[in-house]
Amino acid sequence: MQEIATPKPPRVNYLNAEYGLKSWLLTKDHKRIALLYLGAISFFFFIGSLYAMAIRLELLTPQGDLMQSSTYNKTFTQHGIIMVFFFLIPSIPATLGNFLIPMMIGAKDLAFPRINLLSWYIYMLGGIITIYALLAGGVDTGWTFYVPYSTTFSNSYVIATGVGIFINGFSSILTGLNFIVTVHTMRAPGMTWFRLPLFVWSHYATALIMILGTPVIAITILLVAFERIAHIGIFDPAIGGDPVLFQHLFWFYSHPAVYIMVLPAMGVVSELIANFSRKNVFGYKFVAFSSLAIAVFGFLVWGHHMFVASQSVYAGMIFSFLSFAVAIPSAIKVFNWTATLYKGSISYDTPMLYGLGFIGLFTIGGLTGMFLASIATDVHLSDTYFIVAHFHYIMVGGALLAYLGGLHYWWPKISGRMYPEGWGRFSALVVFVGFNLTFSPQFVLGYMGMPRRYHTYPADLVSWQVLHVLSTAGASILGVGLMIPLIYLLWSMRYGRIADANPWGLPGLEWQTSSPPPTENFLTTPVVTTDAYEFASPEHKSVVGRFERQTPVEI
Amino acid sequence: MAEGLATTHEHAAHPGLQHHFENMEQQREAGTLGMWVFLVTEIMFFGGMFLAYTLYRYAYPEAFAAASNHLDIKLGATNTVVLIFSSFTMAMAVFSTQVGKRRNAVIFLVLTMVLGATFLVIKAIEYHDKYVSNLIPGTWVPGHPFSPNVHELHLPPEVSVRNIEMFYWIYFAMTGMHALHMIIGLGILTVILILTIRERFSPEYHSPVEVSGLYWHFVDIVWIFLFPLLYLLGRHMEGHMG
Numbered sequence: 170m171q172e173i174a175t176p177k178p179p180r181v182n183y184l185n186a187e188y189g190l191k192s193w194l195l196t197k198d199h200k201r202i203a204l205l206y207l208g209a210i211s212f213f214f215f216i217g218s219l220y221a222m223a224i225r226l227e228l229l230t231p232q233g234d235l236m237q238s239s240t241y242n243k244t245f246t247q248h249g250i251i252m253v254f255f256f257l258i259p260s261i262p263a264t265l266g267n268f269l270i271p272m273m274i275g276a277k278d279l280a281f282p283r284i285n286l287l288s289w290y291i292y293m294l295g296g297i298i299t300i301y302a303l304l305a306g307g308v309d310t311g312w313t314f315y316v317p318y319s320t321t322f323s324n325s326y327v328i329a330t331g332v333g334i335f336i337n338g339f340s341s342i343l344t345g346l347n348f349i350v351t352v353h354t355m356r357a358p359g360m361t362w363f364r365l366p367l368f369v370w371s372h373y374a375t376a377l378i379m380i381l382g383t384p385v386i387a388i389t390i391l392l393v394a395f396e397r398i399a400h401i402g403i404f405d406p407a408i409g410g411d412p413v414l415f416q417h418l419f420w421f422y423s424h425p426a427v428y429i430m431v432l433p434a435m436g437v438v439s440e441l442i443a444n445f446s447r448k449n450v451f452g453y454k455f456v457a458f459s460s461l462a463i464a465v466f467g468f469l470v471w472g473h474h475m476f477v478a479s480q481s482v483y484a485g486m487i488f489s490f491l492s493f494a495v496a497i498p499s500a501i502k503v504f505n506w507t508a509t510l511y512k513g514s515i516s517y518d519t520p521m522l523y524g525l526g527f528i529g530l531f532t533i534g535g536l537t538g539m540f541l542a543s544i545a546t547d548v549h550l551s552d553t554y555f556i557v558a559h560f561h562y563i564m565v566g567g568a569l570l571a572y573l574g575g576l577h578y579w580w581p582k583i584s585g586r587m588y589p590e591g592w593g594r595f596s597a598l599v600v601f602v603g604f605n606l607t608f609s610p611q612f613v614l615g616y617m618g619m620p621r622r623y624h625t626y627p628a629d630l631v632s633w634q635v636l637h638v639l640s641t642a643g644a645s646i647l648g649v650g651l652m653i654p655l656i657y658l659l660w661s662m663r664y665g666r667i668a669d670a671n672p673w674g675l676p677g678l679e680w681q682t683s684s685p686p687p688t689e690n691f692l693t694t695p696v697v698t699t700d701a702y703e704f705a706s707p708e709h710k711s712v713v714g715r716f717e718r719q720t721p722v723e724i
Numbered sequence: 725m726a727e728g729l730a731t732t733h734e735h736a737a738h739p740g741l742q743h744h745f746e747n748m749e750q751q752r753e754a755g756t757l758g759m760w761v762f763l764v765t766e767i768m769f770f771g772g773m774f775l776a777y778t779l780y781r782y783a784y785p786e787a788f789a790a791a792s793n794h795l796d797i798k799l800g801a802t803n804t805v806v807l808i809f810s811s812f813t814m815a816m817a818v819f820s821t822q823v824g825k826r827r828n829a830v831i832f833l834v835l836t837m838v839l840g841a842t843f844l845v846i847k848a849i850e851y852h853d854k855y856v857s858n859l860i861p862g863t864w865v866p867g868h869p870f871s872p873n874v875h876e877l878h879l880p881p882e883v884s885v886r887n888i889e890m891f892y893w894i895y896f897a898m899t900g901m902h903a904l905h906m907i908i909g910l911g912i913l914t915v916i917l918i919l920t921i922r923e924r925f926s927p928e929y930h931s932p933v934e935v936s937g938l939y940w941h942f943v944d945i946v947w948i949f950l951f952p953l954l955y956l957l958g959r960h961m962e963g964h965m966g
Contacts, residue, residue, distance in 0.1 A: 278744035280754040346761045354754040355744075380761055384769035392772070392897070401862035401870075401893065403776045408861070408890040409784055418772055694746070 182585065182685040197282035198688055203268035204583070205289050206259060211655070213255035213296060220248035222648065225607075225641040231628040241624035242309035243325065249312030254334050255296055257568055258426060261433035262379075263292070263344055265575045266372045268583060270348060272679040272686065273366045275357025275695045280350040281343075288343035295337030302329035311622065313423070316404040316415040320396040331394045338387045341429075345379025348372055357678075359697035366677060366701045367443075367456050371436030374460035378425045378432070378467060386422035389415065416478055420471035428467040430564055432460055434527065434571030435502055441524030441574055442506045444675050446513025449702040452505045459498035466495045476547045485544050492542035499535055503528060518673075519593030523574025526601045530566025534559060537612065552622075555615025558608045566604055573600070573654060580658065581672045585685040586665030592657045599650030606643025610636040676703045740929040752931040759935040763942045766905075770946055773898050777953060780890055787887035789958025790877045794859075795895070796850055800955040803846050807944045810839035818937045821930045826920060829933070833917045836940065840910050847903055854892070861893040895954055902950060905943045912936050 183200045193201060223244050227235040236244065267285065271278050279285050302308055308330040310319040319327050352365070352373050393415070396402025404415045443450045450456055472480055472488030480488075506528055515521070537559040540546045550556060580588050611619075614636045619626060626633050671680040676699065682691050738748050745751040781788045817832035854860060855868060863869040870889050877888065916936050919925065925933055 276744070280744075281758060282742075282744065284758075342765050346758060346765070349761050350754050350758045353757055354750055380765045381768055384765045385772050388769050388772035388901075392776075395897070399862045399864045401864075401889070403780070403890065403893055403897070408886040408893065409780065409787075409884065410890060411779065411783075414776060414779060418775070689744070 180683065181687060182683065183688045184585070184685050186688050195286075197278070197286055199267050199271050199279045199282065199285055200583075200686065200688075200690075202282075202285050202289055203264050206263040206267060206292070209289070209293060209296065210256055210260055210264060213251050214260075216300075217248055217251035217256055218648065218651070220244050220251065222644065224248060225644040227624050228626075228637045229641045231626050231630075231634055233625045236624060238624055239309060242311075242622070243307035245622055246308050246311050247303055250299065250308070250330065250334070252564075253312055253426070254337055255292075255299065257430040257564055258341055259292060259344070260430070260568065260572050261437060261575060262348070262372060262375055262429070263288075263340075265437065265572075265579060266348065266368075266375075266433060267344070269579065269679055270351060270369055270372060271355065272582075272682065272690050273369050273677065274352065274355060274360050275678050275691065275697060276351065276355035277689045277691070277694075279347045280355055281347050284343050285347055288340040288347070291343070292337055292340035295333045295335075295340065297333075298336065299330055299333030302326040302333060305329065313419060314390070314393060314415075315419075316393060316396070316412045317406070320393055320402065320404060321400075328394045328397055331390045335387050335390045335394070338383045338390075341379050342383045342387075345376035345383070348376035349380065352376075357695050357697055360678075361697075363454065363457070364697055364700055365457075367439035367450060367453070367460075368433075368436040370457040371432045371439070371460040374464040375429050375432045375436075377461075377464050378429050381468065382422040382425040382429070385418060386426075389418040389422070413475070413478055413480070416475050417471065420474045421468070424471040424474060425464075425467040427560070427563065428463055430568040431531070432463060434531075434568045435460065437571040437575035437578075438506065438524045438527045439502075440677075441520050441578060442509050442528075443702045443704075444578075444673060444677070445518060445521035445524065446510050446515050447704045448509055448513040449700065449704055450505065451508035451511075452501075453701070455501050456505050459501040462498035463495060466491065466498065470495055470542075473542050473547070476544050477551045482544075489542055489544050493539065496535060496539065499531075503532055503535075517594070518577075519588070519590060519597050520574045520578035522594060522597040522601075523570045523577065526597070527567055527570045527574065530562050530570065530604070534562030534566055537562065550615060552620055553615035554611040554619045554621055557621050558611035558615060561608045561611075566608070570600070570604075573597070576658070577654075578673075579679070580661070581668030582679060582684050582686070584658075584662050584665070585668055586661045586663075587668050587672065588654075588661045588665060589657050592653060596650050596653035596657075599646060599653065601650075603643050603645070603647030603650045607640050607647055608643070610639045610643075614640075677701065738929060740924075748928065755931045755935050756938070759938045763938065766942060766946075770898070770901065773894065773901065774949075774953075777894050777898065780887075780894065781957070784883070784887040784890065785958070786880050786883045788891050790879050790883065791872075791888045791891035791895075792954060792956075792958045794872075794877055795955050796853065797955050797959070799846050799850050800951055803843050804947065804951045806839050806843050806846070807947050810836050810843070811941050811944045813839065814937050814940045818930070818933050821920065821925050821933045822927060824927045826923065826925075829920050829925075830917065833913060833920060837910055837913050837917070840906055840913070840940075844903060844906055844910075847899065851896075854896075859892050861889045861896065898950055898954070902943065902946050905946070909936075909940050909943050912939060 183198055187196075193205065196202060196205075223235070224241075227233065227241060227244075233241070267279070303326075306326050308323070308325045308327055310323050310325070310327060314327070314331070352369060356365075392403055396404060401408060402410065404410045404412050406412065439450055439456055470488055470492045472484055473492045476485050476489075537555070541550060541556060541559060576583075577588055577593055580586070614633060615621075617630075617633065619633060626637070628634075668684045670683045672684070673680065678695060678697070679686075681695065741748055741751060745754070813832045813835040817829050817836060820826075820828035820832055855865070857873065858868050858871045860868060861870050870892070872885060872888055874885060879885070879888070913936060916933055919932070
């Protein structure tokens with residue numbers, strides 16, 4: 170390990186500026202807060218994964234031989250709640266977004282550093298209350314909290330979990346608020362809106378959803394909690410209340426929430442595709458505005474979760490049409506990424522492998538969404554494993570892969586160390602294989618009629634068990650694939666090769682400062698004079714590579 | 725790094741300037757925009773309840789009209805005037821701070837807080853009336869289950885008393901959430917008042933006062949919508965239903 174012997178220039182960066190627990194828990198530095206989030210989110214991801222493994226183990230056999238149905242109900246509920254509210258929604262925005270947005274726009278910090286720290290504490294408080302609810306006895310309503318089951322009939326810890334999610338919502342709101350104000354007011358001189366990296370555009374769109382959607386789920390969950398306490402409330406049919414109103418309010422947030430998960434992922438992928446093809450993104454403005462279009466359309470499609478919930482068929486038709494309309498901006502992104510790759514100087518580093526994986530898996534997830542947006546097929550597929558497979562392709566195949574890709578891509582900037590490239594590529598492959606093996610059989614299972622949220626299935630249907638066994642095997646591979654980065658990223662924080670300021674040789678602002686950056690990000694406020702991805706045009710190939718890549722050293 | 729230095733801190737930095745802002749103007753802009761964005765989230769928060777109100781009022785118009793007529797319009801109207809006037813005093817407090825008249829600012833802030841407290845006292849009186857008349861929904865208040873005096877309500881025979889209960893549930897949810905915002909507002913104004921007395925604000929640095937004013941006006945505006953929706957709508961139908 171001759172790398173360790175290489176003396177690091179004695180320089181103050183955000184990691185070594187201060188030491189001690191207090192310097193972390195009271196920090197107002199967006200980069201340190203991002204790392205606080207990274208730690209907390211990884212913890213919740215681990216908990217959520219344990220529940221996932223329990224689900225897959227149970228479904229290995231047709232009988233309910235690992236858990237009873239009530240335990241199983243709690244298991245999938247808690248898997249969903251932890252993964253959605255405590256991992257996916259904060260994952261990319263609160264870690265990578267928090268770390269990078271100020272750097273990408275040339276600012277010293279987010280507009281409200283104290284509110285940023287507050288949002289982490291709110292997240293932790295919500296998380297601890299939720300963990301308490303899980304330990305106290307758990308919750309079994311499904312992550313969707315449908316009434317009247319959640320308000321009247323469930324005997325589990327609905328109120329505590331609801332309070333946890335309600336509180337957690339404010340951390341999301343504050344993050345979104347901070348991003349919007351930061352992008353509007355903190356841009357460096359010369360950083361015009363159309364010079365913003367697409368990562369920033371997609372986070373801006375995400376922030377809009379966060380501030381417009383999250384308050385609605387907050388009041389909804391609060392009303393459910395009140396209704397449970399008072400045994401009467403606005404969703405109670407006894408006083409003329411409509412339980413379907415809950416579904417409308419819930420999905421008014423929870424469908425856009427899907428875009429809270431996937432828009433930041435798209436932002437990461439836009440960076441990866443452009444930078445590892447060493448080309449300007451094809452149709453920059455289209456990609457930028459498609460983020461906003463997704464945010465807007467995302468608010469108009471919630472009814473497609475309610476095709477079989479006594480919704481008017483005319484409303485269903487409109488929601489179906491609008492759901493198809495969301496495919497347009499999504500497809501704009503996919504086509505533009507593909508066009509960016511065309512004649513690009515592509516390198517298949519670990520982040521790019523995740524980025525390419527995202528495009529494929531997101532496309533499958535999106536196209537299977539069309540089956541569910543069509544009313545006739547949805548009636549058949551509703552509440553089956555087809556839906557489970559569909560949204561996992563978006564959330565795991567999409568959001569999680571992009572999160573991992575982004576983490577690897579910016580790891581040299583975050584930690585000042587390189588991750589081991591060989592292991593990185595290997596684990597990206599394992600994750601890809603494991604993921605597909607887990608979830609592609611579930612499309613077939615769902616089509617054949619396997620309902621979601623059941624812990625048993627008919628023993629005489631051998632093909633069902635075969636598919637379930639494949640899925641469980643895939644989940645195990647996926648689990649291994651996710652453990653590898655956990656180990657080598659932690660390892661690399663101490664033993665990784667020292668990273669240059671700009672190891673990938675890229676024009677983005679975040680690469681123009683040292684790795685890891687100083688507390689105020691830049692020693693002097695940068696003045697921006699170029700577009701976001703200023704690689705030379707194909708006619709001027711001789712200038713390609715004016716930014717030198719760090720020569721890889723095998724460890 | 726891109727060459728060139730953005731000129732910063734050419735004047736001695738104002739003590740109110742946080743380190744990550746370039747200048748006071750940027751800081752003020754960020755603070756104001758932040759509050760506007762926050763108020764958008766507040767609109768969405770109340771929006772869920774306004775939606776429920778709209779839906780159920782459409783479904784049960786007679787019950788809602790009857791229940792609405794039973795609210796104390798005099799107290800509600802008084803509170804509306806009190807809040808509108810408090811918005812005026814708040815605006816004057818902001819103005820006084822901007823022009824550097826600290827004594828006036830203190831007076832107007834105190835007036836605003838007194839008016840806010842008056843609102844809450846009147847609201848409490850109304851709540852107490854409802855408690856005495858057994859109009860708190862559900863059976864969870866000991867000794868006072870929901871049991872309205874049906875004759876007083878002038879209910880048409882086909883209207884269910886239980887829908888009246890829905891009206892009161894929404895009434896308490898919305899006005900309760902509004903009152904909570906008033907209490908938070910009073911807390912914010914207390915801080916602003918203390919800082920004003922300590923001469924923290926000046927014509928150069930007053931955005932916390934402005935931003936708190938925005939919040940206060942927002943809470944008032946919510947009431948401006950609640951009052952007609954809860955107290956006034958359907959009042960003209962009283963004659964038909966008597």
